[in-house]
Amino acid sequence: MHPDLPMLTHKLTRMGFQRRIMLTNGYKITPDLVRALNEAGLTDLQVSVDGVEPQKVTKKVLRHLSGGLKVLADYASFKVVINAVIGSAPPPEVIEVVMFARKAGFTPSIQLIHDEQGRLHLTPEELETYWKLKRVVGRGAAGKAHDYKTRLIEQGEAPFKCRAGARYLYIDEHGHVCWCSQTRGGFRKPLLDYTFKDLRAQFHTPKTCNRTCTVGCVRTASAWDEWRAQKSSGNPKPLSTI
Numbered sequence: 001m002h003p004d005l006p007m008l009t010h011k012l013t014r015m016g017f018q019r020r021i022m023l024t025n026g027y028k029i030t031p032d033l034v035r036a037l038n039e040a041g042l043t044d045l046q047v048s049v050d051g052v053e054p055q056k057v058t059k060k061v062l063r064h065l066s067g068g069l070k071v072l073a074d075y076a077s078f079k080v081v082i083n084a085v086i087g088s089a090p091p092p093e094v095i096e097v098v099m100f101a102r103k104a105g106f107t108p109s110i111q112l113i114h115d116e117q118g119r120l121h122l123t124p125e126e127l128e129t130y131w132k133l134k135r136v137v138g139r140g141a142a143g144k145a146h147d148y149k150t151r152l153i154e155q156g157e158a159p160f161k162c163r164a165g166a167r168y169l170y171i172d173e174h175g176h177v178c179w180c181s182q183t184r185g186g187f188r189k190p191l192l193d194y195t196f197k198d199l200r201a202q203f204h205t206p207k208t209c210n211r212t213c214t215v216g217c218v219r220t221a222s223a224w225d226e227w228r229a230q231k232s233s234g235n236p237k238p239l240s241t242i
Contacts, residue, residue, distance in 0.1 A: 001028060006036035013041030021046065025060050029068030034075040045072070046081045048111065049097045051089025058088060062100060073104045080106045084133070087113030087122055091129040098133055108137050112149055114182075114214040120152055127153060145219035146226075157211040160222060161230045165202025168221035179207060180215050204231050 002008070005022075012020045021044040022037070037045075049065060050058040062069075072080050082101035084094050101108035110133050114120055122130070130153065151158035164170065164179035165187060172178055176188040177198075189198060203225075213219065 006033075006040040009037060009040035009042050019043045023048075026065045026068040029071050031071055031075050034071055038075070038077045042078045044079045044081065045076065046083060046109075047072075048083040048085055050085050051093040052096050053089075053093065055089070061089070061093075062097060069104065069106075073106070081109050082106045083109045083111045085111045085113055086126050086130050086133075091125050094129055095133065098136060110134065110137060110149070111216065112152075112214055120212070120214060122153075145216070145223045148216075148219050149214075152212065152214065158213075159211045160213070160219060161226055161228070162207040162210045162213065162218060163203055163222040163225055164207060164218050165205065166199045167203070167225065168218045180218050182213075182215055183207070183209060206230055 009020050009022070020040075020042050022042060023046045026047045026049075047065065047069070049060065049062060051061045053063055054061050069082075082097065082104075084097040084101070086094050088094075098108045098110070110130065112120055112122065112130065130149075134150075145160065146158075148158040148160070162179075164183075165177060168180070170178045170180045171191050172184060172188075175191050177191050177194050178184045179187050179202075187202070207213075
C-alpha cells in the first residue's frame with residue numbers, strides 16, 4: 001500500500017543489503033508493482049495462504065488470492081515463497097495450498113499456527129499433516145534455525161538465544177520497537193530514541209518466552225548468533241506478565 005515501496009526497495013539495494021524481503025497478504029499485487037519491484041532489486045516475496053475457501057476467521061485464501069498469485073507467476077523475477085499455515089484451515093486445504101505452490105513454480109513453506117503468546121496448539125490431524133507435507137516439500141520444510149518446528153512438536157520446546165530488539169526489530173503501528181508481535185508490551189521504546197546501546201542491550205537480554213516461541217522470522221534472524229553468549233543486561237518480564 002505504501003506509494004514509495006519500489007523506491008524504498010531500490011534504496012535498500014543501493015545500500016548493499018544482501019536480501020530485500022517483502023511480506024504481503026497478496027491483495028494489492030499488480031503487474032506494474034511487480035515490474036517495479038523487479039527493477040528495484042527485490043530478492044524475496046512471501047505470501048501466507050491460510051487455506052482454499054474463505055471462513056469466518058480469514059479471507060486470505062486461494063480463492064481470493066489466485067489473481068495476484070498468477071501475476072507473480074507471470075512477472076516476478078524474484079523468489080516467491082508461499083507459506084501454507086497448518087491450523088488455519090482444514091488439513092486437506094493446507095495440502096492443496098502446497099500443491100498449488102509447487103505447480104505454479106513457487107517455493108512452498110510450512111508454517112504452524114500459534115496462539116497469542118506464540119505457542120503451538122495443533123490437533124493430531126494437523127500434526128499428521130505437518131509430517132506428510134514435510135516429506136512432500138523435502139529439506140525446505142524444516143526451514144532454518146535448526147528445524148525448530150520439529151523440535152517443538154517432538155520435545156515441546158526448542159530453546160534458543162533470541163536476539164529480538166537487536167538482530168530483529170519489530171516496530172508497531174505507534175512507532176515503538178518491541179521484541180516481536182507476540183510480546184507487545186513486554187518491551188517498548190520509540191524507534192526515534194533507539195540507539196546502538198539499545199541494540200547491544202537487547203542482543204544480550206534473554207527472552208523468557210524463547211523455549212516455546214514459534215515466530216520463525218525472529219528465530220531465523222537470531223540463528224546467526226546462536227554460538228554467542230547471552231548475558232542479561234536487565235530483568236526481562238516473564239511471558240505471563242506481558
